[in-house]
Amino acid sequence: MPAPVVGAMKDYLDLEAAIGGYEAAAQEAARLDGVYDSIARLIGASRDEIALMENATVAWDMAFYALRFQPGDRILTAQAEYAANYVAYLQVARRTGAVIEVIPNDETGVLDPDALEAMIDARVKLISITWIPTNGGLVNPAADVGRIARRHGIVYLLDACQAVGQMPVHVAHLNCDILSATGRKFLRGPRGTGFLYVRRSLLTELEPPMIDHFAAPWTGADSYVLRKDARRFETWENNYAARLGLGVATDYAMFLGLDAIQTRCLALAEQLRDQLKSIPGATLHDMGARPAAIVSLSIKGMGGAALKSYLRERSINVSISDPASTLLDSASRQLPPLVRLSPHYYNTEDEIVRAADSIQHFVQSA
Numbered sequence: 041m042p043a044p045v046v047g048a049m050k051d052y053l054d055l056e057a058a059i060g061g062y063e064a065a066a067q068e069a070a071r072l073d074g075v076y077d078s079i080a081r082l083i084g085a086s087r088d089e090i091a092l093m094e095n096a097t098v099a100w101d102m103a104f105y106a107l108r109f110q111p112g113d114r115i116l117t118a119q120a121e122y123a124a125n126y127v128a129y130l131q132v133a134r135r136t137g138a139v140i141e142v143i144p145n146d147e148t149g150v151l152d153p154d155a156l157e158a159m160i161d162a163r164v165k166l167i168s169i170t171w172i173p174t175n176g177g178l179v180n181p182a183a184d185v186g187r188i189a190r191r192h193g194i195v196y197l198l199d200a201c202q203a204v205g206q207m208p209v210h211v212a213h214l215n216c217d218i219l220s221a222t223g224r225k226f227l228r229g230p231r232g233t234g235f236l237y238v239r240r241s242l243l244t245e246l247e248p249p250m251i252d253h254f255a256a257p258w259t260g261a262d263s264y265v266l267r268k269d270a271r272r273f274e275t276w277e278n279n280y281a282a283r284l285g286l287g288v289a290t291d292y293a294m295f296l297g298l299d300a301i302q303t304r305c306l307a308l309a310e311q312l313r314d315q316l317k318s319i320p321g322a323t324l325h326d327m328g329a330r331p332a333a334i335v336s337l338s339i340k341g342m343g344g345a346a347l348k349s350y351l352r353e354r355s356i357n358v359s360i361s362d363p364a365s366t367l368l369d370s371a372s373r374q375l376p377p378l379v380r381l382s383p384h385y386y387n388t389e390d391e392i393v394r395a396a397d398s399i400q401h402f403v404q405s406a
């Protein structure tokens with residue numbers, strides 16, 4: 041997190057401790073309210089189309105479980121779909137008789153819009169894909185998918201978790217009806233934050249799967265009225281320090297500029313891939329002609345955990361992407377656990393060299 045993000049959260053917690061939780065929220069009401077404007081600006085939406093959530097998963101779930109399916113309805117999704125989303129499709133398919141179908145990839149491993157177009161019929165009720173999956177740099181053609189969804193009047197749900205903060209994101213350009221994202225990844229916000237966008241025209245059609253008296257004020261002994269804005273997906277109690285942190289992280293990213301951030305991230309990722317390519321036994325697994333700044337790697341005959349701890353000792357943080365987090369993609373490509381390196385704009389070229397050199401050193405000394 042950038043220093044201003046941490047600072048805003050610490051200051052807010054101090055204020056809560058000094059004057060009280062309700063009192064701090066009242067004093068900082070304008071700044072807290074401004075977080076909706078910040079997120080709306082970030083993705084080209086209106087503030088009433090934004091709900092602030094505790095993570096991307098809850099954001100996605102609240103919208104997905106609000107959709108209604110009949111037996112035989114088709115849910116079209118991507119090959120590299122994220123596990124949390126896919127198990128939700130499975131649960132809803134079991135409950136309702138809807139069917140899940142996977143849109144094929146083209147020869148570069150990217151979702152094929154022509155194949156999607158060929159799958160469309162009147163039974164397709166939802167197109168729901170991950171833009172950039174959890175296990176690599178693949179960038180699915182989210183805007184092409186949106187054009188198809190819009191042309192056929194099909195609801196389009198986009199998991200933009202790893203795109204937000206890494207590249208420009210505009211809901212009008214994407215033609216998505218619903219978009220979910222997290223604060224804690226490329227946006228550099230705090231953990232335990234996320235947001236949901238729901239297109240205004242769809243909002244009042246979507247009844248949240250669970251509500252409280254914030255989402256739906258209790259108006260009479262046997263009545264409630266759902267809010268008209270996207271906050272019908274929220275609940276009353278929230279971590280306001282984290283929300284402020286999310287807002288500051290959003291403003292910070294926009295101040296730097298998402299175009300500039302994307303250019304820098306892509307350049308660093310390309311530099312890293314170039315260096316990693318020459319390490320004997322190292323295989324890069326990022327699909328597509330223009331992968332994003334998530335670099336995924338395996339080393340022949342070695343598990344990722346040992347490399348991760350070797351790098352950790354050198355203050356280089358990487359993560360391991362387990363095959364089960366993108367089961368269909370991992371099975372079809374027979375992927376082992378992948379070491380995931382995600383350079384961000386604040387990394388230096390020297391740090392990229394040091395990371396690649398450390399990996400080479402690890403391989404040689406193993």
Ligand SMILES: Cc1ncc(COP(=O)(O)O)c(C=O)c1O
Pocket residue numbers: 095096097098122170172173174199201202221222223224233234
């Ligand atoms: C593609 C994708 N979607 C959603 C999520 C979930 O985000 P959160 O941890 O904020 O719930 C992740 C996290 O790894 C992800 O990779």
